[in-house]
Amino acid sequence: MPGLYKMIASRDNGIIVEDFDTGKRTFASVRKFQFTPLETVGIYTYKDVEDLTKVFKTMKDGDIPIPDVNAPGAELHTFFRKIVKDYDEDRVYLGDIKKVIKWYGFLKERNLFDRGTDEEE
Numbered sequence: 001m002p003g004l005y006k007m008i009a010s011r012d013n014g015i016i017v018e019d020f021d022t023g024k025r026t027f028a029s030v031r032k033f034q035f036t037p038l039e040t041v042g043i044y045t046y047k048d049v050e051d052l053t054k055v056f057k058t059m060k061d062g063d064i065p066i067p068d069v070n071a072p073g074a075e076l077h078t079f080f081r082k083i084v085k086d087y088d089e090d091r092v093y094l095g096d097i098k099k100v101i102k103w104y105g106f107l108k109e110r111n112l113f114d115r116g117t118d119e120e121e
Contacts, residue, residue, distance in 0.1 A: 001026075001033055004106055020110055038103070043096075044088040052100070058083050059104050060113055069101045076101070 005017035042049035
């Protein structure tokens with residue numbers, strides 16, 4: 001189950017997730033799937049780990065144009081250096097940068113940044 005889903009409920013053996021677009025709910029077993037809440041994802045820096053929510057906020061509030069996910073690697077790294085100035089280039093791969101851009105685009109298209117703090121996903 002690649003992608004982003006809204007967690008509806010948790011069980012001992014898995015979680016119930018909902019597709020943001022269709023609203024379809026599915027049970028996802030912990031035996032078959034690995035889950036990572038977005039609030040636990042971070043970006044390695046040379047000093048510590050930068051929260052993904054802070055990275056998204058910088059992307060949203062900044063005047064830096066977000067490149068296409070298929071842009072050349074050098075362009076993506078240059079963009080990411082502007083967003084997370086001291087990210088660890090040895091531990092943050094190009095695929096990680098592309099995921100952050102994809103996730104940001106996904107959340108922005110669905111206006112999920114504009115929801116209140118009570119409804120943060």
